[in-house]
Amino acid sequence: APESPLSSAEESVKSQQEEQMCRSSVQEPSEASESQPGTPLPLPLPGQAGLSIQEMVAMSAELDTYVITKKVKEVLTDNNLGQRLFGESILGLTQGSVSDLLARPKPWHKLSLKGREPFVRMQLWLSDPRNVEKLMDMKRMEKKAYMKRRHSSIGESHSLESGLSAADLTQGASPQHLSQQPPQQMQPQQQQPQLKKPRVVLAPEEKEALKRAYQQKPYPSPKTIEELASQLNLKTSTVINWFHNYRSRIRRELFIEEIQAAAGEGGSPSARPGKSGGEGENSCDGTESDSTAEGRPSGSEERKGFLESPGLGHREEDGEGEFPSASGTSRPRGGIIDSLFGIPESISVTNAATTPCRNPKDSSLRKKKAANLNNIIHRLEKAANRDEPHEWEF
C-alpha cells in the first residue's frame, strides 16, 4: 500500500437542476440549436436508459480530458471534419469554443459540472462506432443546402449577391435579424444606428501595460482600474474584462503545465506539442516578454509528482482501433455506459478514459495554491479593510 488513498478532490455533487439558458442573444440562424431543457443535443445513444447528459456527467467516472481531446482531434483531422461542424452538432458549442477546448482541456478534477459536459459528450461520441459516418453525412447535407441556396440566389444577380444570408437549414422560421436592443439606453443619444460594437482590439502596447499592471497587482482595486483605464484610454469595463480574462487564462495555462508535467513523469516521457520546456511561456497572447506571468510566489516548486493524473502516462498513436469502448462485442448497451462510469473494465489501453480509482493526492496542489494565492491575499486584504496592499513579503 503505497499511499493512503482518499484526499481526492471531492466534488460536491449538489443537485443542480437544469437551468434554462435563455440566451438573450438573437438566435442566429446558424443552425439547429433547438435546445430543450433536458437534452439540447441528440445524444449518440438514443435509448440509453433515458439518462440526460447532466445525469451522465454527474455520475461519470473521472475522464482523462487530455486523452479525450487528443483522440477527438485525431479523428477529426483524419477525416477532414471541422471543429465547427463537430462543435455545433455534437457538443452544442461554437467553433471558437471547441478550438479552445481541444487545445487546452482543463483537467477533469478542475472542471465544474457544466464544464465536464463537453468532455462527456466527446467520450460518448468517440464510443459511437458510426460517429464519423454520421458527421460526414451532416457535412454532406450542409453542403447540399449551401449549394441549393447558392443556386437559387444566382438567378439573375443584380450584380453582387452579397447576401450570404446564413439562414436556412432546418428552417427555424423566426427571421429576426433585428439587432437586438441592448439593454443600454441610458442617455438619449443615438440608439438606432446599428449598434455594432466595434469589438475592442487592444494594441500590443496596451496589452503590455496591462500585463505589467497585472504582475504588480493581479487584483487591482477599482481605483487602480480607473487609473489604468484613463491612462490607457480604455473603458473601465474593458480593463475589468481584461483582468478577468487574463487571470482566467493564466490559470488555465497552469493547468496545462500541470498536466504535461504529470504526463511527462508519470509514464512515458514525451513532451507534448508546443511549449513545455519547463518554464512559463508567453502564451495567452502574442507579445512576448515577461512570461513570468503570475509573478511572485513561484518560488517553491517541488514536484515530487509521482504519477499525478491517473491515466495520462501513455500515448498511443495508433490510428486504428477506433476506441477502447470496453467490451466490443457483448453487452450492446452496457459498453458505453461502462466506459463512461468506469465500472468494471479494467485495463484497456486507454484506461485513462476511465479511472474509477481516485488517485491519491493531487500533488500539484502546490501549484494550485500558488496560483490562487493572489486570490487569498486579495480577500485577506479586503477583510482587513485595506486598499492598496502593496507588497506583502513572505
Add this chain to the structure above:
DNA sequence: TTGGAGTCAATAGG
C-alpha cells in the same frame, strides 16, 4: 459586488 467558469462571436491568419 466581485471573481471564476464557460461561452460566444468577431476577427486575424492559413
Add this chain to the structure above:
DNA sequence: CCTATTGACTCCAA
C-alpha cells in the same frame, strides 16, 4: 473554407 485568439457576456456562488 478552417482554426486560434480574445474582449465581452451570462450564470453562479461567496
